[in-house]
Amino acid sequence: MAGFLDRAKEQAQRGLTQGKQKLDEVQAQRAGNDLLRQLGAAYYAERTGSGSPDRTSQAVQALEQHIAAHGDGFLRG
Numbered sequence: 001m002a003g004f005l006d007r008a009k010e011q012a013q014r015g016l017t018q019g020k021q022k023l024d025e026v027q028a029q030r031a032g033n034d035l036l037r038q039l040g041a042a043y044y045a046e047r048t049g050s051g052s053p054d055r056t057s058q059a060v061q062a063l064e065q066h067i068a069a070h071g072d073g074f075l076r077g
Contacts, residue, residue: 028066032074035063 039059045051 028070029074032063032066032070032072035059035066036075039063 039056039062042051042056042059046053046056
């Protein structure tokens, strides 16, 4: 009986770990998508005269930092 409970506990722990990993992936993807939207808004504002090149550059840097930390998988989806 103890062996069964140990296996069930291990399986539950694996499930929790996998769930946490998936949650982290989804959060990173959402953050990447938000950074892309911010970059688009900064670029549009710059092109229409209400933004600045500095803001666009900051948005690019933030996006590059996110890609360095989490990869660019969100760009494909």
